[in-house]
Amino acid sequence: MASVQARGRGRGRRTINEINMVPFIDVMLVLLIIFMVTAPLITPSMIALPRVGKAAAQPVKPIQVQIAKNESLEIKPSGGNSQPSTLADVGQAVKRLQPAVPEGEQPTPVLISADKSVRYEVVVKVMDALNKAGVSRIALSVQTGN
Numbered sequence: 001m002a003s004v005q006a007r008g009r010g011r012g013r014r015t016i017n018e019i020n021m022v023p024f025i026d027v028m029l030v031l032l033i034i035f036m037v038t039a040p041l042i043t044p045s046m047i048a049l050p051r052v053g054k055a056a057a058q059p060v061k062p063i064q065v066q067i068a069k070n071e072s073l074e075i076k077p078s079g080g081n082s083q084p085s086t087l088a089d090v091g092q093a094v095k096r097l098q099p100a101v102p103e104g105e106q107p108t109p110v111l112i113s114a115d116k117s118v119r120y121e122v123v124v125k126v127m128d129a130l131n132k133a134g135v136s137r138i139a140l141s142v143q144t145g146n
Helices: 002-012 022-041 090-097 120-132
Strands: 063-067 073-076 083-085 110-114 138-140
Touching (some): 063 090, 063 120, 073 090, 083 090, 090 120, 110 120, 120 138
Parallel strands (some): 063 110, 110 138
Antiparallel strands (some): 063 073, 073 083
16 A cells, blocks of 8 residues: 555646746736836937028039049039040049148038939949049039929
């Protein structure tokens, strides 16, 4: 009889192989309620955007670098005649055309206008040549509209 009781006690002490999910679910529901209550109270940050027409002075007319369909370069200074250039000397030519800049002011911008059939590589090479010459303000001209 004693051997029957020993076997019965052994069956009751089986290890549980499952994780108890109830505490995990309770914690997640409490966090969900906290986020639902606090979310409407959070106000988005306000950004002060600049307004048009607040500039101290009108920007100067840019120096234009025009790239034609045949990949020839022309430099057109503001208010001057265009002059042909090559990729090798475009940076130095533009640098000569930029006037000396007083401390605290920005240099004359350079605007690159390229025909849409010109390879992108040519435009990047012109930008690189201008950067190597020390030109800091470079912009690309695009056509707006249709």
